[in-house]
Amino acid sequence: MGSTAPESMSGLPKEEADVELRLGDIPLRQTVELVRIDLPADRAEPLLERGVLPGCRICPVRSSPTGDPIISVDGSLLALRRETADCLCVRLLSDFS
Amino acid sequence: MRDLSTPTEGSGYASAQVKDEARSPLIALIGPPNSGKTTLFNRLTGLRQKVANYPGVTVEKYVGQVQCNLERTVELVDLPGVHGFSARTLDERVTRDMLEGRLEDLSAPDAVVLIVDCTRLESQLMLVEPVLKLEIPTLLVLNMWDELEERGGNLDHMKLAHLLGVEVVKTNARVGVGVDQVKEFLSGVEIRQRGLPPPVHVLSNVPRGLPLPMIDAFTERRRRVDKVVDRVSFVRPGPARSTEGLDAIFLHRIWGPLVFLAVVLIVFQSIFTWAVPLMNGVELLITSSGEWLANRLSDGWFRSLLIDGVWAGVGSVVVFLPQILVLFLFLGILEDSGYMARAAVIADRVMYRVGLQGRAFLPLLSGYACAVPAILAARTVEDERDRLATIFITPFMTCSARLPVYALLIAAFIPDRPLIGWLMGYRAAVLLGLYGLGIMAAVVTAFLLKRTLLRAEPGSFVMDLPPYRLPSARSIGLRLLDRSKIFLRRAGRVIFAVTIVLWMLTQFPRLDAGPPPIEESALGRIGQVIEPAIEPLGFDWRIGIGLVTSLAAREVIVGTLGTIYGVENASDDSMVLQETLRRNLTPAAAIGLLVFFAFALQCMSTVAVMRRETGGWKWPMLQFCYMLVLAYSGAFIAVRVF
Ligand SMILES: Nc1nc2c(ncn2[C@@H]2O[C@H](COP(=O)(O)OP(=O)(O)OP(=O)(O)O)[C@@H](O)[C@H]2O)c(=O)[nH]1
Numbered sequence: 244m245g246s247t248a249p250e251s252m253s254g255l256p257k258e259e260a261d262v263e264l265r266l267g268d269i270p271l272r273q274t275v276e277l278v279r280i281d282l283p284a285d286r287a288e289p290l291l292e293r294g295v296l297p298g299c300r301i302c303p304v305r306s307s308p309t310g311d312p313i314i315s316v317d318g319s320l321l322a323l324r325r326e327t328a329d330c331l332c333v334r335l336l337s338d339f340s
Numbered sequence: 341m342r343d344l345s346t347p348t349e350g351s352g353y354a355s356a357q358v359k360d361e362a363r364s365p366l367i368a369l370i371g372p373p374n375s376g377k378t379t380l381f382n383r384l385t386g387l388r389q390k391v392a393n394y395p396g397v398t399v400e401k402y403v404g405q406v407q408c409n410l411e412r413t414v415e416l417v418d419l420p421g422v423h424g425f426s427a428r429t430l431d432e433r434v435t436r437d438m439l440e441g442r443l444e445d446l447s448a449p450d451a452v453v454l455i456v457d458c459t460r461l462e463s464q465l466m467l468v469e470p471v472l473k474l475e476i477p478t479l480l481v482l483n484m485w486d487e488l489e490e491r492g493g494n495l496d497h498m499k500l501a502h503l504l505g506v507e508v509v510k511t512n513a514r515v516g517v518g519v520d521q522v523k524e525f526l527s528g529v530e531i532r533q534r535g536l537p538p539p540v541h542v543l544s545n546v547p548r549g550l551p552l553p554m555i556d557a558f559t560e561r562r563r564r565v566d567k568v569v570d571r572v573s574f575v576r577p578g579p580a581r582s583t584e585g586l587d588a589i590f591l592h593r594i595w596g597p598l599v600f601l602a603v604v605l606i607v608f609q610s611i612f613t614w615a616v617p618l619m620n621g622v623e624l625l626i627t628s629s630g631e632w633l634a635n636r637l638s639d640g641w642f643r644s645l646l647i648d649g650v651w652a653g654v655g656s657v658v659v660f661l662p663q664i665l666v667l668f669l670f671l672g673i674l675e676d677s678g679y680m681a682r683a684a685v686i687a688d689r690v691m692y693r694v695g696l697q698g699r700a701f702l703p704l705l706s707g708y709a710c711a712v713p714a715i716l717a718a719r720t721v722e723d724e725r726d727r728l729a730t731i732f733i734t735p736f737m738t739c740s741a742r743l744p745v746y747a748l749l750i751a752a753f754i755p756d757r758p759l760i761g762w763l764m765g766y767r768a769a770v771l772l773g774l775y776g777l778g779i780m781a782a783v784v785t786a787f788l789l790k791r792t793l794l795r796a797e798p799g800s801f802v803m804d805l806p807p808y809r810l811p812s813a814r815s816i817g818l819r820l821l822d823r824s825k826i827f828l829r830r831a832g833r834v835i836f837a838v839t840i841v842l843w844m845l846t847q848f849p850r851l852d853a854g855p856p857p858i859e860e861s862a863l864g865r866i867g868q869v870i871e872p873a874i875e876p877l878g879f880d881w882r883i884g885i886g887l888v889t890s891l892a893a894r895e896v897i898v899g900t901l902g903t904i905y906g907v908e909n910a911s912d913d914s915m916v917l918q919e920t921l922r923r924n925l926t927p928a929a930a931i932g933l934l935v936f937f938a939f940a941l942q943c944m945s946t947v948a949v950m951r952r953e954t955g956g957w958k959w960p961m962l963q964f965c966y967m968l969v970l971a972y973s974g975a976f977i978a979v980r981v982f
């Protein structure tokens with residue numbers, strides 16, 4: 244999926260963009276920026292349509308009883324599977340708030 | 341599959357021109373799921389389509405008339421919610437095809453009303469651009485304005501109108517604020533000139549002819565949306581505090597599943613406790629009205645038909661109205677509050693293991709009310725094989741038509757004793773067990789299907805969690821009212837007709853003195869033909885007749901037994917269903933009968949809707965035979981075990 248890496252990345256300092264963080268590794272309440280979606284287009288589309296786009300801010304607000312992440316994006320609450328969350332490459336924005 | 345939801349390409353527009361003369365303007369209501377389309381539609385048309393607080397409620401187009409003012413009516417179409425225009429699911433395809441004028445029975449719209457949830461403006465406005473490409477008059481409705489204000493958000497809607505070049509209205513569709521302005525827009529819509537080329541394939545997530553990967557198409561569109569949102573001074577609303585608080589409980593690692601369980605227990609217990617006083621009331625009403633009538637009629641065939649046939653048959657089903665209403669009361673609260681979507685999240689792992697999509701959980705849940713809308717709702721399931729698997733297991737969900745059968749047999753055979761203190765009695769436990777049996781059968785069936793006929797990768801799962809909303813007493817009340825009407829109408833038509841036919845069959849061949857003993861009657865003879873087939877299950881011929889008539893709809897067996905026993909015990913006017921059942925059926929056979937009903941597909945409407953939704957007889961026939969084999973062997977085993 245390297246071809247779909249968004250151009251917005253080019254403005255970032257290199258070493259930051261290189262850190263491969265996955266949404267699944269992010270602690271609760273830590274806002275991150277989505278860098279890349281490692282999913283084939285048809286699987287990514289439902290996410291894209293709901294505003295989970297490269298460059299958007301994602302905050303994992305809770306984990307479900309089964310350990311799957313519930314995230315907040317643009318004021319929407321979305322429940323994902325952790326398998327999906329592990330396909331979302333993110334980068335840190337700020338420290339714990 | 342050649343129904344309305346999947347028209348052949350390009351066939352729509354030509355026929356639309358034929359239907360052109362003297363029609364009223366047609367306006368499409370579109371927007372993301374759960375943005376309030378149906379709420380607004382109901383407000384404008386006065387109809388009562390289903391509204392609930394989870395995405396994917398509407399799965400089919402629905403046309404209604406709006407009286408804008410004295411001399412002007414327009415037609416409004418409520419459509420399934422869409423996030424975009426790839427039409428990955430059948431319900432999304434309905435919306436896209438309608439907008440592009442590709443439906444056979446509806447022309448392309450003359451205008452669209454795009455309704456969005458303004459508390460999450462950015463992602464919802466992603467639909468604006470593709471919709472504007474249609475180049476037809478558009479009204480943008482900023483719905484849920486009340487929630488935006490309450491949570492401290494704001495935006496300049498005049499500026500938004502200016503930037504997008506469309507009219508913009510702020511509404512609270514739930515209470516009707518702003519609806520008049522929507523009406524004003526509707527009254528100004530003109531029928532479009534038809535010389536134009538058909539707007540086929542205008543709508544898509546990726547602009548056609550541009551070699552853009554999808555992800556970039558989205559990112560660029562989003563950038564344009566963000567620019568607009570910046571300029572209308574959008575103040576994003578604060579988080580919904582009550583939703584956070586409730587989720588902290590309902591989605592808690594320990595409390596969440598516990599609450600889930602408690603909710604289920606309360607529902608079952610109350611079906612037997614709360615509903616009982618109401619049931620007794622209804623029963624009293626039916627028996628006393630029956631007696632009143634019986635005393636006024638002279639002894640003769642008409643009295644027998646009315647009292648022993650119809651009153652006993654229809655009455656014995658109507659008694660269960662309160663239990664059905666209790667069930668629907670709970671379902672209504674769960675659906676309107678927003679809990680349903682959370683339940684889907686909790687259940688997702690199980691679904692995943694089984695091989696189904698988490699998305700499929702919501703249609704399956706609605707199967708507890710009735711399998712027919714649930715099978716339609718399976719349209720929201722993305723993968724075609726997953727959709728078929730979902731449809732296939734839906735009839736195992738215990739629909740409300742099974743409730744009268746279960747309740748009757750349980751009340752007749754299971755003692756009314758507490759099992760776990762006040763929390764749960766034996767009767768509720770057996771009922772719960774029957775629901776569990778259905779779920780187990782569904783899980784095993786899905787597991788097998790997904791590994792044989794309908795093999796497919798487990799899909800992704802993205803579920804929108806709407807904020808919790810307080811269910812309004814009015815909407816729940818109306819739902820119960822509508823449900824009662826449906827239930828009584830079925831009792832008044834299907835069961836009424838069946839009881840009359842059955843009664844007639846008990847009257848022939850006539851003996852000199854009058855009707856024959858029931859075993860000698862035509863009905864008795866038919867029953868005795870069936871009897872050998874069901875004897876291994878411990879059922880007598882009366883139950884056999886009930887099993888045959890219940891092919892029309894499950895609760896018909898209750899009416900059937902009511903009529904047969906009514907005619908048999910014509911001297912006794914009271915409703916003797918339970919006692920007579922105890923005489924005619926061993927407890928083991930009663931359990932066998934319960935198991936039979938848990939599995940068998942005795943519902944012609946389900947078969948019909950399956951045929952339509954799967955595009956042929958293959959699936960419904962397979963389903964019918966599979967469930968019959970399960971039911972028969974299940975009952976066979978149960979009779980021997982208990
Ligand atoms: N607070 C508030 N709630 C609303 C408003 N409009 C609708 N709702 C609620 O939002 C929920 C969804 O409403 P629906 O009308 O079913 O939404 P829909 O767009 O038809 O949804 P789908 O058919 O699933 O696409 C329901 O719980 C409504 O009561 C509004 O203006 N304010």
Ligand SMILES: [Mg+2]
Pocket residue numbers: 377378379390391397398419421
């Ligand atoms: Mg709707």
